[in-house]
Amino acid sequence: MQTELKLRILSGIVMAVVVLFATWAGGLTFQILSVAIALLVYYEWSTMTRLADVDFQANAFGWLSQIVVAGLILFDDVGLTIPVLSGFAIVSLLWVMLRKGSFWQPGGIVYAGLTGISLSAIRGDxxxxxxxxxxxxxxxxxxxxxxxxxxxxxxxxxxxxxxxxxxxxxxxxxxxxxxxxxxxxxxxxxxxxxxxxxxxxxxxxxxxxxxxxxxxxxxxxxxxxxxxxxxxxxxxxxxxxxxxxxxxxxxxxxxxxxxxxxxxxxxxxxxxxxxxx
Structure with missing residues (x-):
């Protein structure tokens, strides 16, 4: 078996075990998993779309939005997550329109933020x-x-x-x-x-x-x-x-x-x- 295939299988098994354990445990354990996935998604989104190169300040604002939403998820304030995320997305959209930035910025805020929110909301406790x-x-x-x-x-x-x-x-x-x-x-x-x-x-x-x-x-x-x-x-x-x-x-x-x-x-x-x- 090729080394790359072995690595793929091994990492796949590790991911499955971690995800399924966190899902079974629920509560804070799954919320931490949800937040980790959301933050990593925003990192990859912002890297692929080169948001930091387009507007470093806007990208920093995007990171702030994800950290705040992550905090709300971890502290179990689920009712506030969507209104707060919507507020960040609207501000980001206005920022982009006024400064002629990248519309991938508000898109990334919504995509990553909703990732953490939807995962944690569906699992619940x-x-x-x-x-x-x-x-x-x-x-x-x-x-x-x-x-x-x-x-x-x-x-x-x-x-x-x-x-x-x-x-x-x-x-x-x-x-x-x-x-x-x-x-x-x-x-x-x-x-x-x-x-x-x-x-x-x-x-x-x-x-x-x-x-x-x-x-x-x-x-x-x-x-x-x-x-x-x-x-x-x-x-x-x-x-x-x-x-x-x-x-x-x-x-x-x-x-x-x-x-x-x-x-x-x-x-x-x-x-x-x-x-x-």
Whole structure:
């Protein structure tokens, strides 16, 4: 076995153990993981898009936004995170418009900030949050793995040749079907759910996951980057590993918030709201 492949497998096992342990533990442990991922995502985003070269002060403001949001997550002030992040994003947007900076700046603030917020909100600190987070993982990981193998086996028309030439429609469909099966199987092993809501939710998250993958591929192609960084031996960067997960979590958080606003969900647990428990 080649050294690079061994390194990739070993680092993959380590990442899986860390993530799954933090997910099982929940609470502060998972919040720390969420914050770490968000800060590393902002580092890679700002590095790839060269924000420090465009406007050092604006990039410093971006770091301040991530540190403040991270602090709110760690101190469990979840209700303040989205309003505070929105405020930072608006100020950054005005800054860019007045100083003719890069619109990748407010984009990075929102992308990285929502990464930490959505992860920590979905997991929460209850059993429903644990199942909801594992549900998202199952959908995203099954989609990613089976999309690759299905695409390789069947081939066919390209999904987005200008962005990611290797991805095919067959892979996207195979990944989506696999994501739905994996997500439904995981939740059904714990709860008796006999309506169509769960498979539809899994399908939405699978599509969101694949969209996140394409979005990161677009950024890397635009800025001529092969990987988001070299932080993870054999895997590239953090964004390379969580691009699909990030978009799936964004979609899950948005759907939960919509249920609170339009359906008047009573529970404060994002995981319970998401799964309809």
């Amino acid at each position: 209850d059993s429903a949050g644990l199942i909801a987070m594992l549900f998202v993982f199952a959908v995203v990981w099954a989609t990613d793995i089976l999309a690759y193998f299905t695409g390789r086996a069947i081939g066919g028309p390209k999904l987005a040749p200008r962005i990611s030439p290797g991805k095919t429609w067959s892979g996207a469909i195979g990944g989506a079907v696999s994501g739905v099966i994996a997500g439904v199987a995981l939740v059904s092993s714990q709860f008796s759910l006999d309506d169509l809501r769960l498979p539809v939710l899994a399908l939405v998250l699978s599509v969101a996951s694949q969209s996140g993958d394409l979005f990161e591929s677009f950024i890397k192609r635009k800025f001529g980057a092969k990987d988001s960084s070299k932080l993870i031996p054999g895997h590239g960067g953090v964004m390379d590993r969580v691009d699909g997960l990030v978009f799936a979590c964004f979609a899950a958080l948005l759907l939960s918030l919509m249920q609170v606003v339009f359906a008047g969900a009573q529970t404060t647990s994002t995981g319970a709201i998401l799964l309809g428990l």
